Amino acid sequence: MGKTTEPAPGTNLATLRKERGLTQSRLARLANISVSLLSKIEVGDRALTPAVAADLGKAMGVSMAEVLGKASVAQDGEERLSALRSAVRDYDLPGRREVEEDTLTDSLETAGQHRDKAEVDQILAILPGLLRDATTHAHSTNTVQSWMTLAEVYSSVYWLAARHRWMDMAELAVTRQWWAVEQKTNPLGMAIAARDRAGAYLNGGDFEGGLMVVDRAVSQAQTSLSGQERAFAVGLLNLRGMTLAGRFKDKKEGRKEAERHIKSAWEASEWFGRDWNRHSMIFGPQNTTTHVLATRLDLGRPRDALRMAEDLDAALEGLPATRVAPSRINLARARLDVGDRDGALESLSDAWAAAPQMARIHPMAREVFRVLSSLHRRSNPELLRLSKLSGIPV
Secondary structure, eight states: OOOSOOOOHHHHHHHHHHHTTOOHHHHHHHHTSOHHHHHHHHHTSSOOOHHHHHHHHHHHTSOHHHHHOOOOOOHHHHHHHHHHHHHHHTTTOOOSSOOOHHHHHHHHHHHHHHHHTTOHHHHHHHHHHHHHHHHHHHHHHOOHHHHHHHHHHHHHHHHHHHHHTOHHHHHHHHHHHHHHHHHSOOHHHHHHHHHHHHHHHHHHTOHHHHHHHHHHHHHHHHHHOOHHHHHHHHHHHHHHHHHHHHTOSSHHHHHHHHHHHHHHHHHHHTTOSSOEEETTEEESHHHHHHHHHHHHHHTTOHHHHHHHGGGHHHHHTTOOHHHHHHHHHHHHHHHHHTTOHHHHHHHHHHHHHHOHHHHHHOHHHHHHHHHHHHHOSSOOHHHHHHHHHHTOOO
16 A cells, blocks of 8 residues: 555646646537636545546547556565566466465465455555466466466456556456466356456446446356356356446436446345355345445446435445445535535544455545545544545645
C-alpha cells in the first residue's frame, strides 16, 4: 500500500486535462458531457463516476483506469511488484525444485484469506513465490487441478492489479489465466477466466466489449456445466454483466441489458441458501444483492439503491471484506447523491473499518471523501481522521 499521497480521481482528471492543454469546455464537448458537470467534478462538488471517467478518458486518449489514477506501493512493495512482474513473464519457465502439493495448497489458502480480508500488502508479498510454485507444479504434474490452481493464482494477480489500476499487468494476468485453464479443459475455470477478462474490459472503460465477453461465456457455461456448478458460473458472469451494463453511456440500453443480467443472476442464486466461495469467487443471493445495489447506482438511480440498502447489513453478514467494503462505499456514494452528507461519511467510515487497505486505494472511496471534504464548510474529527488515513487533504 502506497505511503505517498496520490490525488483523488477528480483531482487527477483536472491534472490530465491541463497537461493536454484542454479547456473544460473543449473536453466536455469531446466527451459529450456538460461543462457544468465537468466543472463540478474538478472543484469537488460532484463525484467522478466510472462511466463519466470512461467518457473523459476516451476524449483524452487514455483509459478509464488512467483517469481514476494508479495506486502506488511502498518501497518494499516496489521490489515485490518487480518480482511479481518477473514471475508473470516466466509463465512457461518452471523452476527446478520440486513443489509439494500440500505446501502449495496451504500457500494458496493463505493467499485466499488475505484476499478475502482485502489485505493488499500481504497479497503482494505472497504472490511472486506462490505464482512460481504454482507454475512449477502445473508443468510437472499436468493435471486439471494443478492448472486450475495456477489459473486461480493468476486470478489473484488480476485482482491485485485491477485494484491498483495497473492495467498492463491486469490484462496480462487474464491472458495467462486463460492460457492455464486451456492446458486441461476445465469449464468452471474457463467461466472464471472469462469473468476476469471481462473485468479487464470494465477497468479499461470498454463496457460494451466486456459484455460481449460475458454473454459468450454464459452460453458456454450453460452448455458445458450442470447443477450448482453451472448456476455458480452463470451467476458470477451475470454479476459482471450487470456491472458492465450499468455503466453504458446509453442508459436506456444499459437498463435493458442490466435487467437481463439481474434477472438471470437472481434465478441462478436460487440454487444457493448461502453464498458459495470457490476459487476466490463468491456467488449467491447475498453477493447478488450487493451487485444489484451497485448497478442501480451506476444507472443513476441512487434512491433505488438506498431502498435495496435497507437490508444491507443482512446481505453483508458473513461476506468477506472484499465485498463488504465496496458495498459500504457504494452506500456512501448513494447517500452523497441524495444530499445526505452525514450518512455518506458514516458509510465511508464503515468501509474503512471493514477494509482499510482497500479503502485507501479504492477510487470511489477516495472520490467520495474528496467531495465530502469539499462540501463540508468546516472539518470535523471524522473527516480529519479519514484525511490522515487516506492521504487526501481536507
